[in-house]
Amino acid sequence: MSALTHLALREERRRRGALASAGVVVHRNYLTYRRMWWLFLSGFLEPVLYLFSIGVGVGQLVTGFEVDGREISYAAFVAPGMLAFAAMNGTLLDATMNFFFKLKFAKTFDQMLATPLSTRDIALGELAWSLARGGIYSTAFLLLMVVLGLVQSWWAVLVVPAALLIGVAFGAVGMALTTWMRTFQDFEWVTVATLPMFLFSATFYPVTTYPRWLQLFAEITPLYRGVVLVRELCLGTVGPAALVSVVYLLLLGVAGLLVVRRRLDRLLLR
Amino acid sequence: MATTDSHVRVRRAPLAGRLTDYWFTVYRRTWKGSIVSSFVTPLLYVLSLGVLLGGYVRADPATLEGAPTYVAFVAPGMLAAASMQMVFGELSYNVFGRIRWQKTYHAMTASPLGVTDIVQSQVAYVLARVTLAAAVFVIVLAPFGVFASPGGAVLALLAQPLIALAFATPVFAFSAWVTSDSAFALLFRLAMLPLFLFSGAFFPIANLGPVLETVARLSPLWHGVDLTRMLTLGTVEVGPVLVHLVYLLVLGGVGYLLAVRALTRKLVR
Numbered sequence: 001m002s003a004l005t006h007l008a009l010r011e012e013r014r015r016r017g018a019l020a021s022a023g024v025v026v027h028r029n030y031l032t033y034r035r036m037w038w039l040f041l042s043g044f045l046e047p048v049l050y051l052f053s054i055g056v057g058v059g060q061l062v063t064g065f066e067v068d069g070r071e072i073s074y075a076a077f078v079a080p081g082m083l084a085f086a087a088m089n090g091t092l093l094d095a096t097m098n099f100f101f102k103l104k105f106a107k108t109f110d111q112m113l114a115t116p117l118s119t120r121d122i123a124l125g126e127l128a129w130s131l132a133r134g135g136i137y138s139t140a141f142l143l144l145m146v147v148l149g150l151v152q153s154w155w156a157v158l159v160v161p162a163a164l165l166i167g168v169a170f171g172a173v174g175m176a177l178t179t180w181m182r183t184f185q186d187f188e189w190v191t192v193a194t195l196p197m198f199l200f201s202a203t204f205y206p207v208t209t210y211p212r213w214l215q216l217f218a219e220i221t222p223l224y225r226g227v228v229l230v231r232e233l234c235l236g237t238v239g240p241a242a243l244v245s246v247v248y249l250l251l252l253g254v255a256g257l258l259v260v261r262r263r264l265d266r267l268l269l270r
Numbered sequence: 271m272a273t274t275d276s277h278v279r280v281r282r283a284p285l286a287g288r289l290t291d292y293w294f295t296v297y298r299r300t301w302k303g304s305i306v307s308s309f310v311t312p313l314l315y316v317l318s319l320g321v322l323l324g325g326y327v328r329a330d331p332a333t334l335e336g337a338p339t340y341v342a343f344v345a346p347g348m349l350a351a352a353s354m355q356m357v358f359g360e361l362s363y364n365v366f367g368r369i370r371w372q373k374t375y376h377a378m379t380a381s382p383l384g385v386t387d388i389v390q391s392q393v394a395y396v397l398a399r400v401t402l403a404a405a406v407f408v409i410v411l412a413p414f415g416v417f418a419s420p421g422g423a424v425l426a427l428l429a430q431p432l433i434a435l436a437f438a439t440p441v442f443a444f445s446a447w448v449t450s451d452s453a454f455a456l457l458f459r460l461a462m463l464p465l466f467l468f469s470g471a472f473f474p475i476a477n478l479g480p481v482l483e484t485v486a487r488l489s490p491l492w493h494g495v496d497l498t499r500m501l502t503l504g505t506v507e508v509g510p511v512l513v514h515l516v517y518l519l520v521l522g523g524v525g526y527l528l529a530v531r532a533l534t535r536k537l538v539r
Contacts, residue, residue, distance in 0.1 A: 039452055042459045053467035060477045061327045061340065195311060199318035209322050 021117055025125020026132065028112075043093075044137045047086035048144060054078055054204065065206060068237040079150045080159075080231035081203035083141050087134050087163040088170045088194065088223055094130035095174035096190050100181055102126075109268055119264035123257055126175065131167045138163035145234070153236025162233060162246075166226035169249040172256025173222075179263035197223040202231075222252055285383055289391030290398075297399070312352050312407050316414065319472065320344045335474050336505045345416040346426060346499040347471030349407055353400045353430045354491050357437040358462045360396045362454045365445035369536050376537060385534045389526065393438045397431040404430035418504030426501040433494035436518040439525025446532035465491045470499075493517045 033040050059074035067077065102108035109122050117125075142159050145151050174190070181187065201207075201224035207215045218224050225245040232238045324340030337343035368374040375388055408417075408427050417423040444457060468478065469491035475483045486492050497514040500506045 036452055039455050042456055045459055046463060049463055049467050053472060057468070057473035057477050058323070058327075061333065061473060062323070063326055063328060065326070192310070195314060199314050204318060204323050205326060209325065 021121035022125035022128050024117065025112070025122060026129045029126075029129040040133070043090060043133070044140055046089070047082045047137070047141055050085075051075070051079055051082050051141075051144075055082070067206065067231070067235060070235070070237075072235065073150075075148070076150045076152070076234075077231075078204065079145050079148075080234045081201075081227045083138055083145070083159065083163060084166055084223065084226040084230045085198055085203060086141060087138050087166040088197075088226065090134045090137050091130045091167040091171040092174045092190065092194065094133060095126070095171040096178050096181075096187060097184075099126060099175050100178050100184070100187070103178070103267070109264065113268055119268060120261050123175065123260040123264060127168070127171050127257065130171045131164050134167040134171075135160060135164055151234050153234065155233045155236045155238050159230055159233050162226070162229050165229075165246065165249045165253070166222075168253035169222050169226075169256070172253045172260060174256075176256045176259040176263065179260065179267060194223075197221050202227050222249060225249055286387045286390040286394065289378070289383060289387055290394055293392060293395035297395075309403075309406055309410070312348055313410050315348055316341065316345060316411065320348075320414070333474065335470075335499065336503055337499075339415075341414055342416045342503065343474075343499070344472060345411050345414065346502040347469075347495045349404060349411070349426065349430065349502075350433055350491065350494040350498045351466050351469070351471045352407060353404055353433045354437050354465065354494065355462065356400050356403060357396055357434050358441055358458065360399065361392070361438055361441045362445050362457060363451065365392070365442055366448065366451055366454070369446060369533075370451075375533070379537050385530055385537060389439075389442060389529050389533060393435070393442065393526075393529075396438050397434050400434040401427070401431050417502050422501045422504050426498050429494070429497050429501060432515070432518050432522075433491075433498070435522035436490050436494065436525070439522050439529045441525075443525055443528035443532045446529060446536055465489055470495045490518065490521055 055075035055078040059078070062074040064071055064073055065077050066072075109119075112122055113119070139160050142151070142156065146156075177190075201218055201221050203223075207218045207224070210218065225248050229242055229245040229249075232242055320341035324344070327334075327340040329337075329339045331338055334340065334343045369376075378388055379385065404427050408423055411417070412423065417426075441457075445454075448454075468482075468486055469475070469489045470486065471491070475486040475492060478486055493514040497511060497518075500511065
């Protein structure tokens, strides 16, 4: 890159600002999905189907749980877990497989770097896109919960920001790990990490079901932090301890983003 | 194709057999990735939903279709569902990609092999893989005390390739028929997932209410789940078993005709 183009690029970047640059990436993803809106919409169905099957179908078999001294229906217990899971799963889909495809096969990022966009803009833009998607899904899911009478507190207005926070953590870490993937087979490892979280992180029953040492194991997973955060908000049992979850997820997100930026520099700029 | 057949006189049956050899060569090179999906995944589901969530379920055989515990109810459901999911996984991108991206089938038809050989051998390969994975699953399940008798366990295992067949040929037909790989996201979300969640694997379909229960009875997976469950619980009734067998076989047969037709259109123009 000649000194002159470098200067011109810096000037262009200064003029746009970081947010606008990431916005270009988001807009690009919007354009590619516009013709596949049904694909976009169908992604929302997954947690809804789980809610009806596990929450309602299995719920008729389960006696109901006591959470923070209050007896709640099984559906009311499972629904926040499904929402948190959907936030994780939705973001990870974009942040792992789709991100990998753009990085390795479609060479989308190489093309973007031929424009005034930087690796920082790409990382932020890709994350923002998956968050927008996760945000739309979780908003719709929350509305469904309200209609079904599964939300018991006004704290629930904070559920969407909480879902976005889960998205930031999983999206950033997922993208960071994806930069080390070599083939699509490597994504089996993503399943190895996410499936146990889905099944054991207080999504289907309280962690008090486990012996103490296993509880600690479940409690340090990021999905557990997300699930309890969303559940506390839906039931209105939020306390200062919720800040632990918020800070934990935020830290994961920032750390992940820093790694993504560095890795993209290494992979694409030399 | 026609010219090949008239010039080279070969017996039809061994041809599909030769192709099955190809599929096992592919498997020998990719089997490691399948350990997680066919062994670890079902084990985790049984532990989480069967054993741990089952601790909160009132174990009443009257509400659990005759099962004494929730894990005994859910285990056959997950066995049948795993057989179905494996078929969807094996015959979606694998079929589409061989038509569109890798052109493997085109290469095969340049030999004396025909479309029917391709469909038969790949379906046979998938049935063998499902049986293998189901055998592992049955062994994993045994210590949980979900089998009423060893004979029932063996019969439940033998039911799995039949369940797999009922899905294999229709899914093959779908994958050979579609023109874009984005159709598979819809196949998984609109067909496989609802089948998985609402076919009586996790809860008795009576919990769905009368209308949806009737719909669930049409689901091929329900027939597979009910068949497997009757065998593992030792609650076999001849009438329903025959209905399940006929339903699954007919679906597999119709799917086969559709699969051959769809693949012929893609390969022989």
